[in-house]
Amino acid sequence: MESKVSEGGLNVTLTIRLLMHGKKGETVKKMREESGARINISEGNCPERIVTITGPTDAIFKAFAMIAYKFEEDITNSMSNSTATSKPPVTLRLVVPASQCGSLIGKGGSKIKEIRESTGAQVQVAGDMLPNSTERAVTISGTPDAIIQCVKQICVVMLESPPKGATIPYRPKPASTPVIFAGGQAYTIQGQYAIPHPDLTKLHQLAMQQTPFTPLGQTTPAFPGLDASPPASTHELTIPNDLIGCIIGRQGTKINEIRQMSGAQIKIASATEGSSERQITITGTPANISLAQYLINASSPDPDPLGRNTFPA
Template identity: 30%
Template structure:
């Protein structure tokens, strides 16, 4: 008895299609990202009035551009973080737009002359730096030669527990920097560790400075009682009432600063610490002379406010202390 079911024979073309794997995805179309630093003073130029500039740059490039908030700095600096994400072409286009805008701002302020080599600091995970250094530094040397930009990779800063990023500084003119960024980003896209770090662009909440007696961010010790004559500095920005905000008054961290460094932290007439207080929104108290952290000769510095403002203030104080330490070593 013959079967009534009809049989179907594939054509040679269909057989070939089944056997041939799909073409590989073009690397240029894969999503990537890049992070770099911008000074707090120049961040406004990237944002524009009402966000107009950053919106325009996103529209022109097709990339997504994120900027850390005014009190969120890279550890040890007072610089904010810009993250650009998209395809490699979109990312490079956005990078070009932003760097060109920053150059025009510097030029307008009279701090830039034609032909001047400027610097851009990229943030790269420590685990991915090996891929752009290469065996015996072969890859980074080839990048320097091909781009004509200076490329320096900072060591991992062990002063900040929990910090797993390094800074890659590119020096040169805009074209040289962009060529170097293209080479570096293309190489980073081959690294699996780099792709895994894309989800958390700005989080340094677990990072704290090892030289201080302060606790890691998030730990809230009781407020230290300061001497009646202790110097107190609070934000005086018009229109901002920090005392009435429960969040700003709910946290307090006391850290120790070496007595020989406290003068540079405070500044002449309190100028430095007043500025730190105004930028961060935190209230800062410095203990009187002779009032030290228990068992040390470190002065007490109590920072109160929201956790964000405490982080910002502590980061700026760290920078002052680091600078003071460098001066003593010279």
């Protein structure tokens, strides 16, 4: 893609990810046309969207200038209906691979301090990674001009210090997608609606049935919990170390939820020195194991961490 050399002689294709709320389809279309950058917005009914801006650095700066001024315009419009007297700053949230955040902060915070002082923008790098990812949020706030200067400096740092290792991108999830089991059906909550979930329903029904088949020669239905229940079996999986945190969850909440929902026993082996994978042992009926595998798959940022889709979408 041909383009003029931008300030500082940068003319490299770069991708910047940004977190935004809501849909701004028309605005994005206009920004694409006027900036020359490729701008994509993540799909899904999430309150947060990831906006990916790709192109030569000058096209990226142009797109950011348009975003910053659009945000300021929105703030001005919202203030005309409010009693507030002081105008809040424009705030943008970038999503940056954690492996690049060290260079952005600099030794003893020297780089981030220099960026704050030279641009007049406030810059904060989140201490924790965004859920199920190896990316962190970098919040920039200030006047549109300060934000544009700040983004330019961040781009320079990102170009000088490329990400190390594989990056697991942050994918916003719906605000909450609890699963409800009612009347033998599984539903996921989306907005104000309960949406039937056939895969989970099928698995849940299997897992909850203590007597999925009648043993040969037995004419009367077996009572739940008697010998008719299928024998427990064991299944082993290997999961990459960088995904294990998403499956365990904060203080083990996720794995406990999977144990409870699937009815399976799940053991995660300790990390072995020099190994990039962890062993997970699932014990239960075939249906318990299937449901546990399905839920492990669903809780991972990788759409198929087990290398096999239990249920194709």
